[in-house]
Amino acid sequence: MDLSLFADLAVNGLVIGGIYAVIAIGLNLQYGLMRILNIAHGEFLMIGAFLTFTLHTVTGASPLLWLPVVVALCFGGGLVLHRLVFRRLAATSKSLDQVEERSLIIGFGLMFILQNAANLIWGADIRGYDFMSEPLKYAGVVVTKNRLLVLFLAVAASVGLILLLQRTLLGKAVRGMLQSPLGAWLVGIDTQRLHPFVFALGIAMAGLAGSLLSMIYEVSPNIGETYTVMALIVITLGGLGSIGGSFAAAILLGLVESFGTHFTNPSLKMLLSYGIFVLILMTRPKGLFAK
Numbered sequence: 081m082d083l084s085l086f087a088d089l090a091v092n093g094l095v096i097g098g099i100y101a102v103i104a105i106g107l108n109l110q111y112g113l114m115r116i117l118n119i120a121h122g123e124f125l126m127i128g129a130f131l132t133f134t135l136h137t138v139t140g141a142s143p144l145l146w147l148p149v150v151v152a153l154c155f156g157g158g159l160v161l162h163r164l165v166f167r168r169l170a171a172t173s174k175s176l177d178q179v180e181e182r183s184l185i186i187g188f189g190l191m192f193i194l195q196n197a198a199n200l201i202w203g204a205d206i207r208g209y210d211f212m213s214e215p216l217k218y219a220g221v222v223v224t225k226n227r228l229l230v231l232f233l234a235v236a237a238s239v240g241l242i243l244l245l246q247r248t249l250l251g252k253a254v255r256g257m258l259q260s261p262l263g264a265w266l267v268g269i270d271t272q273r274l275h276p277f278v279f280a281l282g283i284a285m286a287g288l289a290g291s292l293l294s295m296i297y298e299v300s301p302n303i304g305e306t307y308t309v310m311a312l313i314v315i316t317l318g319g320l321g322s323i324g325g326s327f328a329a330a331i332l333l334g335l336v337e338s339f340g341t342h343f344t345n346p347s348l349k350m351l352l353s354y355g356i357f358v359l360i361l362m363t364r365p366k367g368l369f370a371k
Contacts, residue, residue: 087221089338095227095296097334098234099289103307104314104326105238106285109278112258112321115176116166116279119187122308123194124283128154128290129299130198133207143211147233147291154287158280161190166279191304198301208298230292237288238327245323254278258321313357319367329368 103125110116128150135146165186173179212226245251253274256264265271289307293299314333318325333353340352360368 084221088223089342090335091223091227091231093335093338094331095231095234095334096337097331098231098238099293100307100310100314100334101238101327101330102234102289102292103286104311104318104330105241105323106282106289107308107311108315108318108321108323108326109254109285110282111315113254113278114166114170114275115180116170116183117180117187118190118282119184119308120190120194120304121187121282121286121311122304122306123191123198124154124157124286124304125290125293125307126198126299126301126304127157127194128287129294129303130202130207130290130301131287132291132294133209133299134202136209136211143209143291143295147288150291151284151288155280155284158283159276161283162276162279165190167276170275191308195301195304202301204301206298206300208294211295224296226295230296234289234292237285241285242323242327310353313353315367316357317360317368322367325367 103121107118107121110118110121131150131153132143132146135141135149136143139146166183169182169186170179173182212229213224215222215224216228245255253264253269256267256269257271257274257278290299293303310333314330315326317333318327318329333356336356337349337352341349344352
């Protein structure tokens, strides 16, 4: 394998893994903290992608300028969704297992609602725009600018959130709740305020992943399901509640997909992902990075 091909596959795998990491970290926060299995999580990636596409094409301004706007809108939508749906679900459920079961059913409903809403607003056609697609050449390696930008932003967002959880008082509270919700409540952590914030943060991360995705790929209303599945695979591989584990597992999965599909067949992408998923479940049921 020559250097240019290796670099191309590596960058492609890192970009894919970076997007997986952003959306998976958001889902891991929701599921690990509140046992909310939001099957519609990927639809917020789709909404973030379409919002970025619309704002960019209507105004002509760089999608980078709209990135914080889309993240803020998704965060606000997450707060509203938690208040209207998931807060009541948690309050009326008798156990965490019941929260998981009921959230799964609600998630399916939300998934179809958001998909059909996107179809009504944007249509079923594939949408996309050209942004920083100029190639960069260095030592025989050719990489487009938008891929490098997306990789940088995805890694920065993931690492930034990890540092937030590790270095701040808010992060310590969230990690405490991830380890033991009852113990966190007993030591005085206000779980009633923290739950909606963390849920909305997870939705905002999905919206960010969608914005980044729209800069390099075309999008359609049905792309969310695939990314929800990949996020579930990532958090299983990385370990439930392990944010750093989700990041590492996402990068690993992206690289395996990139190199694996090149040397086998692109149609085997999902087979490779599910194969790794089953293998890890059989050998390390708690995930690669679970403590």
